[in-house]
Amino acid sequence: MTHGELQALFEAYVPWNEQERNDRELALQAFRSFDDLLTRENTILHLCASPWIISRDHRQVLLVYHRLYDSWGWSGGHCDGDGVLWRVAKREGMEESGITSLALADERPIGIDVLSVPRHHKNGALVSAHLHLNVTYLFYGDPALSLSHKADEVKGARWFDVEAIPRIVKEKAMLPVYAKLCERARTL
Incomplete structure (x- = not known):
């Protein structure tokens, strides 16, 4: 998609809640201000995408353990x-x-979120704090399939019962995002 088509995707997106209304407005402002959101050349904000991977019965979610x-x-x-x-x-x-x-x-996406990324090192280089304009899509996966993980980014991959999310996620700021995604998935 071109810059204009991506901007149109955000314009057409119907926010689920107040957080998404605010983040959608920030996204549209970013599209009006920058033309390099698809690459990491923009040091302020990067366009990113995430899958919300669930079992077909909506009881399990596939998560990875992030090193960062x-x-x-x-x-x-x-x-x-x-x-x-x-x-x-x-x-x-x-x-x-x-x-x-x-x-x-x-x-069609099931979520848009503007997320802050802390300063960190990647491949020996310092990456300054910045924002991720993240778009989430719903995917179905089979918990019976074997998993592995990309060791340089994550420490593991595992299926969890959806109800376990609040107990296992240490990033408490992400819990409302994950709750929203579970709710959105149930409505499809």
């Missing part, structure tokens, strides 16, 4: 020039968890 955040959480990553956001989400989910098959539930 020292917590279980969703998969996801930078677009790195790819404007097909659901494809980025699928790629990131498969790379980070090792799952070999994911089924896209809908090409």
Whole structure:
């Protein structure tokens, strides 16, 4: 998708709650201000995509243990020039968890979030604090499939009961995001 098509995606997105209304407005402001959101050349904000991977019965969610955040959480990553956001989400989910098959539930996103990323080191270089404009898509996965993980980014991948999310996620600021995604998934 082009810059204009991506902006149109955000314009057409119907926010789920107040947080999404605010984040959608920030996203539209970013599209009006920057033309390099698809790459990491923009040091302020990067466009990213995540899969919310659940079992077809909606009882389990596939999470990875992030080294950066020292917590279980969703998969996801930078677009790195790819404007097909659901494809980025699928790629990131498969790379980070090792799952070999994911089924896209809908090409429309189920969530948009502006997330802060703390200053950190990656490949020996300092990465300044910045924002991720994250778009989430719903995918179905099979908990019977074997998992592996991308060891340089995550420490593991595992299926959890949805009810376990508040107990296992250390990033408390992410709990409302994950609750929203579970709710959105149930409405599809």
